Amino acid sequence: MLKLRNEGPIGVYDSGLGGLTVLRAVADRFPREDLVYLGDNARVPYGTRSPQTVVNYARACASVLRGHHIKALVVACNTVSALALQVLDAELFFPVLGVIAPGVREALLVSDRKRIGVLATSATARSGAYERALAALDPQAQAFVRPAPLLVPLVDEGWLDGELPRMAVRKYLAPLVEHDIDALVLGCTHYPLLAAMISSELAALSGKSVPVLDSAQPAVDDLVQLMETRQLATERDDPGKVRIILTDMPYDFAIASRFMGQDVTKLNVTAVDL
Amino acid sequence: MLKLRNEGPIGVYDSGLGGLTVLRAVADRFPREDLVYLGDNARVPYGTRSPQTVVNYARACASVLRGHHIKALVVACNTVSALALQVLDAELFFPVLGVIAPGVREALLVSDRKRIGVLATSATARSGAYERALAALDPQAQAFVRPAPLLVPLVDEGWLDGELPRMAVRKYLAPLVEHDIDALVLGCTHYPLLAAMISSELAALSGKSVPVLDSAQPAVDDLVQLMETRQLATERDDPGKVRIILTDMPYDFAIASRFMGQDVTKLNVTAVDL
Numbered sequence: 001m002l003k004l005r006n007e008g009p010i011g012v013y014d015s016g017l018g019g020l021t022v023l024r025a026v027a028d029r030f031p032r033e034d035l036v037y038l039g040d041n042a043r044v045p046y047g048t049r050s051p052q053t054v055v056n057y058a059r060a061c062a063s064v065l066r067g068h069h070i071k072a073l074v075v076a077c078n079t080v081s082a083l084a085l086q087v088l089d090a091e092l093f094f095p096v097l098g099v100i101a102p103g104v105r106e107a108l109l110v111s112d113r114k115r116i117g118v119l120a121t122s123a124t125a126r127s128g129a130y131e132r133a134l135a136a137l138d139p140q141a142q143a144f145v146r147p148a149p150l151l152v153p154l155v156d157e158g159w160l161d162g163e164l165p166r167m168a169v170r171k172y173l174a175p176l177v178e179h180d181i182d183a184l185v186l187g188c189t190h191y192p193l194l195a196a197m198i199s200s201e202l203a204a205l206s207g208k209s210v211p212v213l214d215s216a217q218p219a220v221d222d223l224v225q226l227m228e229t230r231q232l233a234t235e236r237d238d239p240g241k242v243r244i245i246l247t248d249m250p251y252d253f254a255i256a257s258r259f260m261g262q263d264v265t266k267l268n269v270t271a272v273d274l
Numbered sequence: 275m276l277k278l279r280n281e282g283p284i285g286v287y288d289s290g291l292g293g294l295t296v297l298r299a300v301a302d303r304f305p306r307e308d309l310v311y312l313g314d315n316a317r318v319p320y321g322t323r324s325p326q327t328v329v330n331y332a333r334a335c336a337s338v339l340r341g342h343h344i345k346a347l348v349v350a351c352n353t354v355s356a357l358a359l360q361v362l363d364a365e366l367f368f369p370v371l372g373v374i375a376p377g378v379r380e381a382l383l384v385s386d387r388k389r390i391g392v393l394a395t396s397a398t399a400r401s402g403a404y405e406r407a408l409a410a411l412d413p414q415a416q417a418f419v420r421p422a423p424l425l426v427p428l429v430d431e432g433w434l435d436g437e438l439p440r441m442a443v444r445k446y447l448a449p450l451v452e453h454d455i456d457a458l459v460l461g462c463t464h465y466p467l468l469a470a471m472i473s474s475e476l477a478a479l480s481g482k483s484v485p486v487l488d489s490a491q492p493a494v495d496d497l498v499q500l501m502e503t504r505q506l507a508t509e510r511d512d513p514g515k516v517r518i519i520l521t522d523m524p525y526d527f528a529i530a531s532r533f534m535g536q537d538v539t540k541l542n543v544t545a546v547d548l
Binding site for chain 1: 430
């Protein structure tokens, strides 16, 4: 019976398409596992919603994934990780992992003076989740969290180069540089597509190299540990299947494919109405 | 019996808070009418959704307003006007007005060469609704519609001045100027807050003064005509009551107050869960 359970897929949940960066990292690390991705792109962005609305959305989405008999859930969305992770973890009977603690842990590893900057959505910033996660890991460390609501639409628009995104990035980084941060966490799955620009602007503004961290890889590290501890690995030998479920069909999959690092239209993509 | 019906409120529906500019215009013109505004800000922006999703949202919202016994409905949202107006009009038993035809009509009045530019959300642009509305009014006229997805978050962020919004505005206007437009319709209720900048950038880029049109006032003109034709005016003499219903409570009402032109927290604001 226990083994049957191991043949369920790993679930990855995001408010939209940005979590495909996390799906890709999970697929790279677990090529034999079946994966099912739920992107609630009909209601993206979550980052401007109230906490109760985010919790309601997260419950509805987790319930879809539960229907696919997942054995573990990675919440790729920072906003959901910030506002609904505890509720999901309490209500669901499979393990649930978020992206906030892993990102903060990684930042502490590379930071000398423990002054951690975070760019995030408005809802994540307001939640205080990064401050709490940091305090739990190192009470001496300081978090400086800056909401950056323009970055998601910039990425969605595909404006990743040039003066306009640079100006927005600079505007968001300036107060963090004033706080003399020595590591920066990208607190939203959309931001890694701007990582190179963020990194160069941060270096230019602060006059030194400051590490910029994406939570996808550290979140996968947590998943590796979970899969080992709970002995959840599949016993099959064939390549795992990847299934992508969206709550709204996008007009084109260009941005999704950029997040995923491959042509998403060649994957198994279906829509669900929530 | 008929007169009782006249004591119902006028409904104004928008995907978020931007439609408060239309509510304000309606309140100014009809001070004795009760008004009820429904802002679906839990699911804003509609502009990036698929047509079916917008229709589903519009049905749910119209149903809330129907519960308030409205006698007429103004759809302030361009995206809903573009994608769901016909469905609403067919399914509801009170008259439904949109903002696209009025905006286009106004543009034709001030344009000499009938080359009408439109800035709009992605969904409105894709819908072809502006092109159809223009063709219906003047088959010789030409529409040039440009999706401008960054403008809504810029307004929500409150970045209404300075180089960053100017650069975004210029980027969106440039192709319209190349088409030598001689009138510009602001095809989203958020854009009027950027109207001054859009107007000055458009003049700078095109080397001449080009009229920039907001659909709120022409939409109210349509409502005036409807109220007269159908004899829907209230017979009460006391000031009308304004009620604002939102699907999510915003953290602060600064932007809402800017749209409404007065402190929204002093109005009757309630939340509904859809």
